[in-house]
Amino acid sequence: MKNYTIRNLLEFKEDDLLLSLVSDEKTLDNPINFAHLNRPGLALAGFLDRFSYDRIQVLGETEVIYLQSLSEDELYEKIKDIYSYSIPCLIVSKGLTLPYIAVDLANNMNIAILSSRLSTIKLYNGLSRYLNNYFASEKTIHGTLVDVFGAGVLLTGKSGIGKSECALDLVTRGHGIVTDDTVTIKVLDDALVGMPPQKFGHFMEIRGVGIINIEKMFGIQRVRFNHNIELQIELMPWKDNFDYERLGLVSNWVEHLGVNIPVINLPVSPGKNVSVIIEVAVMNYILKKNGYHAAEDYAKILQEEIKRKTKV
Amino acid sequence: MITKDVSVSNKLGLHTRPSALLVKTATKYRSELMIIKDGMEINGKSIMGVMMLAAEFNSLITLQADGVDEEYLMNDLLELFETKFGEE
Numbered sequence: 001m002k003n004y005t006i007r008n009l010l011e012f013k014e015d016d017l018l019l020s021l022v023s024d025e026k027t028l029d030n031p032i033n034f035a036h037l038n039r040p041g042l043a044l045a046g047f048l049d050r051f052s053y054d055r056i057q058v059l060g061e062t063e064v065i066y067l068q069s070l071s072e073d074e075l076y077e078k079i080k081d082i083y084s085y086s087i088p089c090l091i092v093s094k095g096l097t098l099p100y101i102a103v104d105l106a107n108n109m110n111i112a113i114l115s116s117r118l119s120t121i122k123l124y125n126g127l128s129r130y131l132n133n134y135f136a137s138e139k140t141i142h143g144t145l146v147d148v149f150g151a152g153v154l155l156t157g158k159s160g161i162g163k164s165e166c167a168l169d170l171v172t173r174g175h176g177i178v179t180d181d182t183v184t185i186k187v188l189d190d191a192l193v194g195m196p197p198q199k200f201g202h203f204m205e206i207r208g209v210g211i212i213n214i215e216k217m218f219g220i221q222r223v224r225f226n227h228n229i230e231l232q233i234e235l236m237p238w239k240d241n242f243d244y245e246r247l248g249l250v251s252n253w254v255e256h257l258g259v260n261i262p263v264i265n266l267p268v269s270p271g272k273n274v275s276v277i278i279e280v281a282v283m284n285y286i287l288k289k290n291g292y293h294a295a296e297d298y299a300k301i302l303q304e305e306i307k308r309k310t311k312v
Numbered sequence: 313m314i315t316k317d318v319s320v321s322n323k324l325g326l327h328t329r330p331s332a333l334l335v336k337t338a339t340k341y342r343s344e345l346m347i348i349k350d351g352m353e354i355n356g357k358s359i360m361g362v363m364m365l366a367a368e369f370n371s372l373i374t375l376q377a378d379g380v381d382e383e384y385l386m387n388d389l390l391e392l393f394e395t396k397f398g399e400e
Contacts, residue, residue, distance in 0.1 A: 241340075243336070246332055246335065246336075246359045247328055247332055247359065249328060295328075298328075298363070299327065299328040302327055302328060302363050302366055303324070303327050305366040306324065306325035306326070306327060306366050306367070306368045306369075307368075309325075309366065309368040309371070310325065310368045310369050
């Protein structure tokens with residue numbers, strides 16, 4: 001688990017959540033351990049069973065007005081109940097102000113309070129998206145990620161099998177490249193997303209030539225900064241006794257971070273145009289995804305023909 | 313070269329699964345395999361070719377093996393037909 005604190009959250013500026021710190025600076029180092037958010041309406045009203053205290057608590061206008069409507073004693077008791085769970089932090093939307101008792105008590109009990117000028121729904125969605133991305137499980141693997149007809153294709157295979165050359169060929173045929181040689185994979189919304197491990201730009205090593213810059217060479221339209229991974233194609237040297245899929249009636253799957261994607265074992269041999277085969281494999285995958293399965297269609301036609309002849 | 317006539321022994325005929333099994337068996341050997349049915353002559357190592365025959369139950373096909381291991385290939389193929397490709 002990565003160490004993530006209130007300070008990190010406040011430093012996040014890319015998709016600005018317009019956050020500012022309300023409580024003391026000593027609360028900046030409080031840890032945030034979960035990506036999930038909670039609206040503590042019921043907990044504030046006194047129902048503390050199943051209170052998701054380990055999540056960031058987001059307070060909207062309703063909750064704040066409710067707190068403001070309470071007498072000082074009532075407010076003190078309710079807030080103290082909530083704080084005693086040592087919640088990671090409270091975030092108030094719309095730039096609303098909490099009663100000073102709530103802030104005072106937070107400082108005493110070392111609870112962080114943040115304020116955002118965004119509306120509750122924008123804050124909730126933005127924060128949720130950002131934290132889910134940050135806490136997403138990830139791994140980095142050896143492979144090349146390309147965008148072929150809009151489908152992210154992960155090319156894998158031993159070093160020297162020709163992944164980079166293949167990606168280069170696809171780029172010259174109008175497809176896009178996300179990253180060469182090393183791919184960082186994350187799980188977002190139960191789908192795999194791949195990106196370069198570092199923001200170094202789209203460089204690639206071609207044996208015999210050296211390092212090239214894809215973006216400078218082919219332009220911005222040939223590069224992607226991240227892409228969903230839908231299909232894996234494993235390039236392997238041709239083996240006489242390997243059981244290659246001939247019909248395509250059986251699908252093989254590979255698992256990454258708990259997500260299964262189809263995998264195609266593609267034999268490569270000198271003189272074989274691999275990128276054309278990859279284009280075809282992707283188009284076939286897209287057809288299947290949209291409900292047309294060529295192998296099944298063929299099998300059906302064949303079966304009908306055999307049946308017709310059997311009757312005669 | 314060995315030539316043998318066999319009849320398709322399984323009820324469903326040479327649909328996708330038996331065709332794939334036949335081709336997979338044939339590609340294990342170095343000998344060439346030709347299959348002849350109703351005047352169509354196809355390569356027994358080509359899946360599309362074999363399926364194109366659409367050989368139905370009880371129809372006659374001719375197997376033609378040619379090469380160094382033709383006997384082994386033929387024996388293996390005949391066994392497939394005898395065992396009805398593992399079907400009914």
